[in-house]
Amino acid sequence: MTRTDRLYALVEELRAAAPGRRSARWLADRFEVSVRTIERDLGALQAAGVPIWADAGRTGGYAIDARHTLPPLGLTVDEAFAITVGLGRLATSPFRDAALSASRKITAVLGAEEARRAAALAGRVHLLEDADRGGAPDHLARALRENRVLRIRYRDAEGRETGRDVEPLGFIGKGQDWYLVAWCRLRGGVRAFRGDRVVEAAPTGERPPARTVRAEDLEIPYGTLRPLSFE
Structure with missing residues (x-):
């Protein structure tokens, strides 16, 4: 069994045992490796953000939070490369922290040779971006996921700042820019707020x-909206 296969199998074993625990010795016997190898593998998974924790003591062991993990995927080099490129495009988006964490997890579970090849391919791809674009503040993506009203301070194209409470409805990506689509309580209607112009954002x-948002409510003067789809 390769290390990559073992990392996948470790996560699956802990998921199957959850909420129970597996000792390092039990796992070492199960995968026919040393305890030190198991501890090193689990440490790599933890460093990559997999929610694994250990309890000390005679009855302790390793456990995983199965509610916050997905079954491992057997990625090819081309698939890992494509995902890395896609995640790299999110560097200035509201999802940049999650994208960076996901990229690290992919690297952690790839074999050394597969990781090297995927990194070499990714190194040959560049994104042409405007240097003055900043990122969106924290809480934008979280507010949508948690369905919470946001209190924001927004700077328009002329540099004027206003404070307003908004109800997040979704996001629109256009090139390097990401727009928060929300019901604006100040204006009494649907508005799109460019992420890098949101100076501050705090959940209330x-x-x-x-609410239901329609494409015609957004008054987008150009382009065609394409829903995100994995089909």
Whole structure:
């Protein structure tokens, strides 16, 4: 069994045992390697962000939070390369932290040769971007996921700043720019806020009412909206 296969298998074994635990000795016997090898593998998975923790003591062991993990995927070099390129495009998006964490996890579970080849391919891809574009502040993506009203300070194209409470409805990506689509309580309608112009964002804890947004409500003067799809 290669190290890559063993890392996949370790996660699957811990998922199957959850919420129970497996000792390093038990895992070492199961995969026919040393305890030190198992501890090194589990350390690599933890460093990559896999939610594994250890309890000390005679009845302790390693456990995984199965609610916050997905079954491991057997990625080819081309698949890992494509995912790396896609994640790299999110560097200025509201999802940049999650994208960086996901990229590290992919690298951690690839074999050494596969990781080297994927990195070599990714090194030959460059993104042409505007140097003055900043990133969106924290809480934008989280507010959508957690369905919370946001209190933002927004700077428009003329440099004027306003404070407003908004109800996140979704995101639109156009090139390097990401727009938060939200119901603006100040304006009483749907607005799109460019991420790098949101100076501050803080969740209020309030859950907004259910709303439906239509493409025609956005008044986008150019381009065609394409829903994100994996089909």
